[in-house]
Amino acid sequence: MSKLSINTTLNYSPNFDQNKREQKQIKFLILHYTGMKKEKEAINKLTNEKSKVSCHYFIKNNGEILKLVPDLYTAWHAGISSWQNFKFLNKNSIGIEISNPGHAGYYKKFSKKQINSTLRLILYLIKKY
Secondary structure, eight states: OOOOOOOOEEEEOOOOOOEEEEGGGEEEEEEEEOOOOOOHHHHHHHHHGGGGGOEEEOOOTOOOEEEESSEEESSOOOOOEETTEEEEEGGGGGEEOOOOTTTTGOOOOOOOHHHHHHHHHHHHHHHOO
């Protein structure tokens, strides 16, 4: 079987649970937009220990994919959440943040590079998990 891979740039966040989870625990992909006007500020927030938030992957405006938390660790992106019988979705999901100011920041269309990178990442993660 061929090894799956995707190009990412490491930019680790300290905001994740220290206990490793098993691969079979990963059931969901949760996509968010950052909701912040400046991409650099969003990255800084997700990698700042004081913010207590993070994600596994961050898709920049130029399509570059940053890896902030390794997949087998629980990132802090979904807060207090539930879906069907799952509670606290952080422990069963991979969080993907897509740089975009959001509705409060004059929402803009995602770039073609962002969309392509997001699709590649999603397909990679679906195959992997």
